[in-house]
Amino acid sequence: MVMRVVFVVVSLFTLVMAFMVVSHPTLFSSALYLVATFLGVAGLYVLLEADFLAVVQVMIYVGAVSILIIFAIMLSRGMMGKRTSSHNRQAKWVALASLLLAILLLYFITVLMRWPAVQAGPVPAGAIQMLGQDLVGRYVVPFEVASVLLLVALVGAIVLAREREI
Amino acid sequence: MTITMPSVSLMPYLPEIILLVTALLVLLVDTVWGDKRWLVWLAFLGTLVSGVAVWWLAQGPTLQLQDMLTADAYALFIDMVVLIVAAISLLLAYDWLIEHNEQQGEYVALLLFATVGMMTMGAAINVVTIFVALEILSLSLYILTGFARERLTSGEAALKYFLLGAFASAFFLYGAALLYGSSGHLDLIGIGQNLGTGGLMAGAGVALLLVGFSFKVALAPFHMWTPDVYQGAPTSVSAFMSVGAKAAGFAAFLRFFQVALAGSYAQWGPALAALAVLTMTWGNLAALRQESLKRLLAYSSIAHAGYALVGLAAGNSLGSSGLLFYLLAYAFMNLGAFGVAIMLEKPGSGDVMMSSLRGTSRQHPLLAATMAVFMFSLAGVPPLAGFFGKLYVFGAAVEANMAWLAIVGVINSALSAYYYLRVTVLMYMRDEEAGEEEVAVSKPPVLVFALVVALFFVVIVGLWPSVWMQMAQQAALIFG
Numbered sequence: 001m002v003m004r005v006v007f008v009v010v011s012l013f014t015l016v017m018a019f020m021v022v023s024h025p026t027l028f029s030s031a032l033y034l035v036a037t038f039l040g041v042a043g044l045y046v047l048l049e050a051d052f053l054a055v056v057q058v059m060i061y062v063g064a065v066s067i068l069i070i071f072a073i074m075l076s077r078g079m080m081g082k083r084t085s086s087h088n089r090q091a092k093w094v095a096l097a098s099l100l101l102a103i104l105l106l107y108f109i110t111v112l113m114r115w116p117a118v119q120a121g122p123v124p125a126g127a128i129q130m131l132g133q134d135l136v137g138r139y140v141v142p143f144e145v146a147s148v149l150l151l152v153a154l155v156g157a158i159v160l161a162r163e164r165e166i
Numbered sequence: 167m168t169i170t171m172p173s174v175s176l177m178p179y180l181p182e183i184i185l186l187v188t189a190l191l192v193l194l195v196d197t198v199w200g201d202k203r204w205l206v207w208l209a210f211l212g213t214l215v216s217g218v219a220v221w222w223l224a225q226g227p228t229l230q231l232q233d234m235l236t237a238d239a240y241a242l243f244i245d246m247v248v249l250i251v252a253a254i255s256l257l258l259a260y261d262w263l264i265e266h267n268e269q270q271g272e273y274v275a276l277l278l279f280a281t282v283g284m285m286t287m288g289a290a291i292n293v294v295t296i297f298v299a300l301e302i303l304s305l306s307l308y309i310l311t312g313f314a315r316e317r318l319t320s321g322e323a324a325l326k327y328f329l330l331g332a333f334a335s336a337f338f339l340y341g342a343a344l345l346y347g348s349s350g351h352l353d354l355i356g357i358g359q360n361l362g363t364g365g366l367m368a369g370a371g372v373a374l375l376l377v378g379f380s381f382k383v384a385l386a387p388f389h390m391w392t393p394d395v396y397q398g399a400p401t402s403v404s405a406f407m408s409v410g411a412k413a414a415g416f417a418a419f420l421r422f423f424q425v426a427l428a429g430s431y432a433q434w435g436p437a438l439a440a441l442a443v444l445t446m447t448w449g450n451l452a453a454l455r456q457e458s459l460k461r462l463l464a465y466s467s468i469a470h471a472g473y474a475l476v477g478l479a480a481g482n483s484l485g486s487s488g489l490l491f492y493l494l495a496y497a498f499m500n501l502g503a504f505g506v507a508i509m510l511e512k513p514g515s516g517d518v519m520m521s522s523l524r525g526t527s528r529q530h531p532l533l534a535a536t537m538a539v540f541m542f543s544l545a546g547v548p549p550l551a552g553f554f555g556k557l558y559v560f561g562a563a564v565e566a567n568m569a570w571l572a573i574v575g576v577i578n579s580a581l582s583a584y585y586y587l588r589v590t591v592l593m594y595m596r597d598e599e600a601g602e603e604e605v606a607v608s609k610p611p612v613l614v615f616a617l618v619v620a621l622f623f624v625v626i627v628g629l630w631p632s633v634w635m636q637m638a639q640q641a642a643l644i645f646g
Contacts, residue, residue: 113366140174141234142294145286148186149302152279155193156309159272 007047014040025083027073035066052128178229178237178289181219181245182282188212189278196271206260209274213253213281220245233353234292240490243641244288244417247494251410252281254501257616258508259402261608265513273313277406280306284414291425292353293342296418300338300382303414304331307407311399317516323398330381330391338378344371345426357426372427372434379422383415385441385475386448389468393452396464401511404460405504408467409497412474416493420478420486424645431481438479439571446472446578453585459507459518462585463500466544469582470496476575477559480566486642488558491635495551495627499543502620506537509607509617526593530607534593536621543624545586546579551627558635 017040020033038061045054087094124130135143176183189212192205199205223229223237230236255277263270283303290296308331312324346352348368349360361368380388396404427434449469456462474496477489510518510526510533527534543550556579560572627634 108370113370138232139234139294141179141231142292142298145295145298145302148279148282149298149305152276152302152305152309155272155275155279156305159269159276159309160312162269 003047007044010040010043010047014044023087025085027082027084028070031066031069031073034069035062038062038066049123052131174231175229176231178223178231178235180223180237181216181249182285182289184216184219185212185278185282185285188216189275189282192271192275192278196275202270203260203264205270205274206256206263209278210253210256212278213249213256217246217249217253220249230291233355234295235286235289236291237289238641238644240417240421240641240644241285241289243490243637244413244493245285247413247490247497248281248284248288248410250494251406251413251497251501252277254505254616254620255402255406255410257612257619258405258501258505259400260612260616261610262400262402262508269313273310276306276310280310280406280410284410284417287414288417288421290418291355291421293345293357294352296422297335297339297342299414300378300418301335303411304335304382307403307411310403310406311395313403314398314400314516316514317398319398319516320400321398323395327391327395334378334381334388337374337381341371341374341376341378344368344374347371354422354425358428361426361429369433375422376434376437379415379419380441383412383419383471383474384468385471386445386468389445389449389471392468393461393464396467397458397460397517401460401504401508401516404463405501405508408463408504409493409500412467412471413493413497416471416474416478416489420489423478423481424486428645435479435481435566438475439568442472442475442479442571443574444472445469445475446575448472450578450581450585453582456585457520459510459520459523459589460504462520462589463503463507466582466585467500469578470500470544472578473556473559473575476563476571479571480559480562480568482562482566483639483642483645484558484565485562486645487635487638488555488562490638490641491558491631492555494634494638495543495555495624498620498623498627499540499550499552502540502617502624503537503544505613505617505620506533506540509533509609509613520589520592523589523592526607533607533609536617537593538590539621539624541586541590543628545583547583549628551624551631554628554631554635 014037017033017036021030021037024030024033038057042054042057042062045051045057188209191212192209195208196202196205220242224239224242228236228238230238235241256274259273259277263273280303283299283301283306286299287296287303290299308324308328311327312321314320342352344367345357345361348365348371349357351357351360377388379385381391384392396408399407423434423438446469449465449467449472453462453465453469456465470492474489474492477485477492479485480488507518510523512518512522526537539550543552546552546556548554556575560575563569563572563575
């Protein structure tokens, strides 16, 4: 019962923060709300007894990714403190469509779909080691190829951000 | 505890690694070398060496990298197509890059990265690998699309492509997660063995994956981005992605349906056939009334994705090998058509209007004749490459008892002949109107060379289709 209340509180917190991210008029505040959203997700991981994922979530998403986003905003000219509307004329219809879709999906996922239920067991000891070994064992190919993806993103960011020389 | 490093032989990934190293070299040389022209040639050399590696792998036994990648005949065939596309695209871009004189290194490197992504897609036998490869390919293309920075349309196209593409990737990922949930496997063979009849969850997964693939190869109704992106992007990039991304997307598409979903053809066959009909009809109808040559080619590429999908929908071995042949034939003719567009486009405008084609044949008879050959091939006039591509995929549909699909395809081809011929007619038969300015055309030697290569192969593939078809059949044998 206590866990359920905690779960509802954490989920609500995450959802509200996520909504603020997309609706707040200043980009900088949105980024700060994003930090809070990531923290909420970390809380959900804790509730799922995935401690390692929770720590990684805090370190990578709260620590690195958010800081990077905030740096990018601060370094872009004229982005700090600029108020922009985050929706246009179609906002109402989009909201309506999204709501309908959400209800449909919820119905589909929770009622129609017969999820194969698996009995929750204790987390096996050494789960983190298994995760690490799988990353350099079974999944070494996508793991390594993903670094190419990061390199592409790096080169692309430079191309887009560089001032014209002529 | 001891960590045992897995013994991994990277041999099956050799062609991709060669290209990767070349791309890194290009980035490195770019910073120290003054003369940027050599970067393109360095990359060109890389594609040739990689091609040799592909040929070498084809001689030996089939190699495989865990349950992630394979270097079977199918993967090597796709490698060949994609490498040809990359090599010709580099040549097409050469003069545009020199004129532009900025960021050639990044352009060439990104093009090579995209090629690596395409080749990996052809070789991937695991949904995770397919996804990572798809992202490498897409990310590179988003950036390449926005390379013509002096034009606003280029940036707009890049943003549009990026937003919609990210959306499509999310669909793909969700589909993969659902498939994993219902089969417990991520490798295609494992999915195929454990999916069984599937049920609702597997069905939803397959449908979402289908949306992801459809977006990447521009099938209607997920094609909305195509005309804007092809028109806005630098023409050499449009040429590259119209054929390269299509070949890679269809490669993974075909392997996925033939390996992971081989047991449930009865369910997805009709759906794909319906998608093929919708795609070719929509593409052709929209192409009829285009006034920009690049938009026309974009809609024509949508229609061609529909023809190619007929081979997939047929679901038999002739369909698979026909689709592979189609990808090869389409690569040459579309690269050629875009190459001519590069020559005709006015500096700075980045596009060719149909009206400015008038009277091209008077001033540039050879260029007009070349374009006519590409147009005839795209329309499917025998004995050019495009005709045999259509012959094989429509033949496969008849063989699979879907004669109606072949008939729809033929009607569509007839429809498409209208706008392909319109291009030719405008170049040949209309007299220049009084006061019309001369069609300014620059004919740099590298671009001419690339066009000659494309022209050569359109004719050769058309005259001796059996040689190429045999390779495609060899590649399709893996589906048993």
